[in-house]
Amino acid sequence: MLAPTLQALGLDRKRVVLDVAPDGWALFSADRKKRYGLGRFLRSGLFLPQEPRVLICCGLNPSKAGAYNPDQTITKMVGFAEIHRCVGLCMVNLEPAIGTNPDTVSGSASAEDDAIVRAIIEYVTAEAIPLTIAAWGSHDLASFARVKTLLEMLPEPVFCFGTTASGDPRHPSRLAYATPLEQWHPVPTHPSSARRTRRAS
Numbered sequence: 001m002l003a004p005t006l007q008a009l010g011l012d013r014k015r016v017v018l019d020v021a022p023d024g025w026a027l028f029s030a031d032r033k034k035r036y037g038l039g040r041f042l043r044s045g046l047f048l049p050q051e052p053r054v055l056i057c058c059g060l061n062p063s064k065a066g067a068y069n070p071d072q073t074i075t076k077m078v079g080f081a082e083i084h085r086c087v088g089l090c091m092v093n094l095e096p097a098i099g100t101n102p103d104t105v106s107g108s109a110s111a112e113d114d115a116i117v118r119a120i121i122e123y124v125t126a127e128a129i130p131l132t133i134a135a136w137g138s139h140d141l142a143s144f145a146r147v148k149t150l151l152e153m154l155p156e157p158v159f160c161f162g163t164t165a166s167g168d169p170r171h172p173s174r175l176a177y178a179t180p181l182e183q184w185h186p187v188p189t190h191p192s193s194a195r196r197t198r199r200a201s
Contacts, residue, residue, distance in 0.1 A: 003039065009119045016116065019067035026067040027120065034096035034113065035062035037120040040070075040078050040089040054088045054128040055081040056121065058150055059171070060136035061095040061105050076172045077135075083177055084131055090124045092117050094150055095141050102139050107146060118153045130155035134184050137171035138164040147186050160184035 003025040006018055016036070017028045024040040057077050065071040070078070074091060081089040096113050099105040124130075132154050136142050151158065159181040160169030169184050 003041075004120065004123045008123055009116070011116065011119065021067040024067050026065070027116070028066075029096070033098060035066075035098055036092070036096050036113065036116045038062070038065060038067070038074065038091040039124065040074070040081070042078065042081055042086060042088055052087040052128045053085065053131050054090055054124050055084060055086040056090045056092065056124065056130050056132045056155065057172075058132070058134050058136065058154060059091060059093045060139055060141055061093050061102055062091075062098045063100050064098060072173050073171075076175075079177055080133075080172065086131060087128060088124065090120065092120065092150075094136055094146050102141055105141060107141055107143070109146070109149075114149060114153065117150075121153055121155070125155055132156070132158045133181065134158050134160045134169035135172050136169060138166050138168045142168055144186065151186065158184050 003020045004018070004027070006013055006016065009027075015030055017030060017032060019026045019028070024038065026038040027036045028034060029036070055077070059073060063071050063073070065074045074089075077089055077091060095105055095107055095109050096117070097105045097108055121130075134154075160183075161172055161175050161179045162170050162182060163184070164170060167186075172179075
């Protein structure tokens with residue numbers, strides 16, 4: 001799995017900033033208030049006989065993790081990607097706005113933001129089989145309409161680590177690495193009073 005380039009993504013450097021590190025990359029808006037995608041390169045699946053796989057994880061909204069600095073969620077998902085023998089991890093989010101507290105993040109994703117995320121997903125899946133995992137937990141940002149938009153971009157099938165009481169895919173941070181995957185389907189309701197905040201990813 002190679003780091004994307006702005007040319008390969010069809011993007012211009014006036015709109016975005018791409019950081020590339022020895023073991024990963026991150027794509028931000030020009031003002032660095034949004035993170036569209038974050039990747040990590042792994043060796044766990046390099047020498048397997050089957051075609052390479054990339055783990056695509058969709059979280060709620062980005063924290064301050066970047067190409068050089070991971071956070072708890074990224075570290076956890078790297079571990080899951082290694083367990084599933086993937087050559088890379090690609091992290092995207094329902095909302096691209098950066099914030100360590102999702103309660104302070106407004107649902108402001110635009111059609112332009114979505115086009116950038118779609119370009120990232122198309123790039124990382126061009127030469128690797130996707131293993132798609134939904135992992136945003138329960139929060140008002142995960143409205144049914146927003147989830148539906150992301151599902152139209154994410155490669156199928158979509159898996160999760162089990163669901164919350166409201167039917168949302170569980171957040172991975174506190175899950176054991178032995179947690180099994182199960183296929184996930186959205187529930188077309190959004191009982192906001194029953195939702196609980198999950199940490200950014």
